[in-house]
Amino acid sequence: MPEDILRYDASASDWLEALPLGNGRLGAMVFGGPAEHRFQLNDGTAWSGSPHSQERPPHFSREQASAIIADARRLVAAGEHHAAEDVLKALQHRHSQAFLPFADLYLGTVPSAGSSPSGNSSGSTAGGAGEISGYSRALDLSRAVATTAFQAAGSGVRVEAFASYDPSVLVISVDTELPAGLDLAVRLDSPLRVLRRTGSCLELKLPSDVAPVHDGGAVEYSDDDSLSLHGAVSVTWEHDGQEAEASDVGMAASGVRHAVVFVTTETTFSRGGGEPQADGTAATAAATAAGRLALAQETGRAALLARHLRSHGELYGKARLRLDVPAWTGTNTAERLLRANAHPGGPLAADPGLAELLFNYGRYLLISSSRAGGTPATLQGIWNNDLPAPWSSNFTTNINLQMNYWGAEPTGLAECAEPLFALIETLQVTGARTAQEYYGARGWAVHHNSDIWGYSKPVGHGSHSPAWSFWPMAGLWLVRHLWEHLQFGGAGEFARDRAWPAIRGAAAFALDLLTVLPDGSVGTSPSTSPENSFATDTGERAAAGESSSLDLVLVRDVLTMLCTLAEDLGLEGDPVVAEAREALPRIPCPGPGRDGRVREWLADPPEWEPEHRHVSHLYPAYPGDALLGPELEAAVAASLDSRGDESTGWSLAWKILLRARLRQPANVNTLLRLFFRDMATDRGGQSGGLYPNLFGAHPPFQIDGNLGYVAGIAECLLQSHRIHHSATHGAVREIELLPALPPDLPDGGASGLRARSGIRVSLEWRAGRLAGASFSAGTDQVIAVRYGNRVQELHLRPHSDTVLNLSPWRLETAGSA
Known part of the structure; x- marks a missing residue:
């Protein structure tokens, strides 16, 4: 059942x-x-509040803001990171408004x-x-x-x-x-x-x-x-x-x-x-x-x-996950979770059906909290009992708002992302004023927090750490959702009327933010990596540096989107596109650094908190769609190993997605055991799990864990971000089946999953091995289907199912290399 x-x-x-x-x-x-x-x-x-909340003092003249940024940049270059952070505090506004009970x-x-x-x-x-x-x-x-x-x-x-x-x-x-x-x-x-x-x-x-x-x-x-x-x-x-x-x-x-x-x-x-x-x-x-x-x-x-x-x-009903296990017949889901956690093999080894239930629950929560004509899902979806709520139950834009929507496209819920797209349109207006006031820049900028009014300024009241308050890159991250919508089959007027202006504006801001470095490359300074810190040469904790990896990959990502979209729309002559093409070769590509891990800042200073919950520097692996190559894949894996598994609920979900992209099902399995812990046990610190009603714990409750989990399971079953180069058909979309199937979920099936190019996929597996798959698409196209180390090309006809022929394949264990 x-x-x-x-x-x-x-x-x-x-x-x-x-x-x-x-x-x-x-x-x-x-x-x-x-x-x-x-x-x-x-x-x-x-x-709370109104559009006028963003207009409250302090205000900055163009000259004042430029002087603050220039001074911070000078201090960073001199290695005086603490002094740079003190200077940046002078740029802080107040706070976003709060979602209310x-x-x-x-x-x-x-x-x-x-x-x-x-x-x-x-x-x-x-x-x-x-x-x-x-x-x-x-x-x-x-x-x-x-x-x-x-x-x-x-x-x-x-x-x-x-x-x-x-x-x-x-x-x-x-x-x-x-x-x-x-x-x-x-x-x-x-x-x-x-x-x-x-x-x-x-x-x-x-x-x-x-x-x-x-x-x-x-x-x-x-x-x-x-x-x-x-x-x-x-x-x-x-x-x-x-x-x-x-x-x-x-x-x-x-x-x-x-x-x-x-x-x-x-x-x-x-x-x-x-x-x-x-x-x-x-x-x-x-x-x-x-x-x-x-x-x-x-x-x-x-x-x-x-x-x-x-x-x-x-x-x-657009997508389903089915795990072939006996139906649960109990009367109390909270007790079910407790009993599963008492099993020495872990909760999903004891009760795999919980994984199906939570997948269905996550999709239910997104449908319930984000529908066309409504507002985006907050840190707590559409549910909040506190005044004030934790972190104002706002739109936190350095990971959490984005994670809320990672599972929408892969599980057939693109319609539920419409409120997010509408918020991005609002932010282009309010963020244009912020880009000009704070940076003298074109385009639009958003910092760490936002709200229903489109708040876009750096928060902090002049007293909080720039580690989280100074981060003007949220717009660049948000437009990836528009890009993903296009990749998953969104077409028609969406590309020209909605994606293009947002991506162009984000790119224009990014270009104006870049500064020329002594070696002739371009980067960002001052620069932070969301909420994280590093150790200075004098052994002190600091957050303001030069060219965080996330800054560089976001800029590269958005400029690449812009150039590709301009070609698709016949807008190659746009001056911002010309600037983007000139800048792209000058942006460094962060790669392996200390101990073979991905550099979090280009200079690769030591981490202050090696097990920090944010893994922003791993953006290229997920939610990015870069083809990493063996060296960078190894660096991402080393970074995850160094960070460790224990973390908040949403961070566990992100790590599940990253391990899935690396095709590491055993590591996914370990993370799932942590994710399904019950919160009846006080483990202290930032230790995620599930509350009695299966809300995900940061702690406290944040819905991004629930919604990120949906994306994580989908990514374990199906990946479609890679391109296969066919001798017959050239570059075609590659769809990989069961790249990271968790060992605790050996038997089951899924229907209605979505792959890029708008392809609908159903598949089944038995004893951890692929047992069948079918594909349907709205357009005539050739795809390459990968399972393990085997690839089969399929020609999909519009609006008809194409069944994968398994007979030529020796079926390896799902997720094998």
Whole structure:
């Protein structure tokens, strides 16, 4: 049976036990009952601040900023790295804004008098819910429906919820067999400022500024409506019971055997980077919400559910992972994880089905938190319970936002990347101002943090380490997602209208950032490698240096994209393209350095923290698509060996991807055993694992681990970034099957995986060996299929399956060289 369900036999006592629902705009964490069911609500557009947040002081004149950069560059060249960092602190702005918790809906379900065997519900064992037995709580990933069921006073009660995409409404149904029905009560609450409260609506004021926890976490409100958003959360219902008189506290009814509760959220957000709605107030948000609820109620639960199952199923069903193991029959997924970790061979050796479940869960989380028309997945997707949240639950652009989307193209969820593409368009506008103000540069620049308003400046309040705050290269990394979309088959207007301007702008900024070095090459200075440090000649810790490897490979990557895209679009005469062609041969290619490892800075100083979680200097191996060659592959492997396996959840996912690219299934297996650890054990430090609801741990929770895992498994099964040179057909796309199949997953199959050029791939394996594969494409093309050290060329015809003929091959163990 497919691994599509998370199951629990008790209600959630903690947010990390609750189950997530979402439609890309509205998120809900479902705690379950039985007496009172909590639904913690988020709205993807509910952020602090406004576009004016980036306009707050400090401001820099062009001359001031140039002087700071020049001074830092001079000090770096003189080896005075600490002094350079102190200078760079003067360039720091404030902070990005924060993704907010929005509201809570509480639904009481207590047996009405006369439902218990004794004729009343006194003596309840569950806060008034009567005698409770047979409790279960579940999330069906394939249907995106959360269900709580139990027996109360001897009769069944069932509460079911789903997040409708169109219209954006949380739909909760309550059904019971209790003869006298249930006493239902609905109330709303919010951690935000409540301007007006009725039994069915909260009108809210959102903060004008929320500082990160590391800067004090202050939450500020302003009377100036241009500096923040307003919002509303509204609820309505229908039921077959007796309505109680309405109050400001909430809604109540008795004798209910069937009810449907409709909940929605709304803010005065207009568009990414745009001003709040000109006439937007909490009252207008409430009116919009009320209209949406009326539409949902008119449509009816049955029609909404059918539409929801179609909408979600079209995305969820595009790819599948199947591991041929006995179906799990337990009742508590958290206990399942604990038992698997108690196995001496590791969690997946004990329970391989967990790998399938987490793969399905990761794709579910991306669908739920990032849909067309919504906002991108934050550090926590679309779910956040804290004010302020860890790291503001923002868009962290030096790895985490990008990792959220690494699995989208390979697993058929390209549509879910649309909010990311929209954010990139916003950042081109705000980042153009930052590029000019800070660097006097063309194009657009983004630093370490961003938000729904397109924040693009270096953060830090003048007091934090440039190791993470000074990094203007995020735009160059972000446009790789546009490039990957093209490589996976995105075509038509996307290349000219969306990819070209973004890549051209990123390239123009990169060209203006480059400085000529004494040997005539070009590089970057001052330069950092995200969040990492090195040891100076005097044995001190430093972060500001010259030409980090990531800087160099990102610049080379973007300039190469630009030249290739210009050729495809007939834009070779563009002046930025000419500059790119002139600069490319002058950019050093970082290679092996100290102890055979990839240099993290071109000068190759000693690492300060050898086991640092970031492995940014290995970008060419992944997410880059460079053909490394044996020497550089060995250097990447040596770097990973030196870094060690232990790390945060997202770093483990990145290392899985890198080991997959190196075709090292045993190393992947070791990393998976760490990734599937339960977080019930406090291991201290930055040690990743899974919480009871299978959210990934940084720690604390960050969704990039869950989403990066999806990309990692896909990369173990299928790679398509290499080119095969055919004697007959010239350069053709190479598709490699099972390059790094983990030994703990010896039997299974996958369908709907995507390869570059838009090819759809299905495959099966038995006892760790390829057992079958088929390919389909929308265009006529020749591909080269690799398994182990054998290659077979296939001619794909449009919209028809081509089955790989295994008979000419001696089937080696998957992943063999």
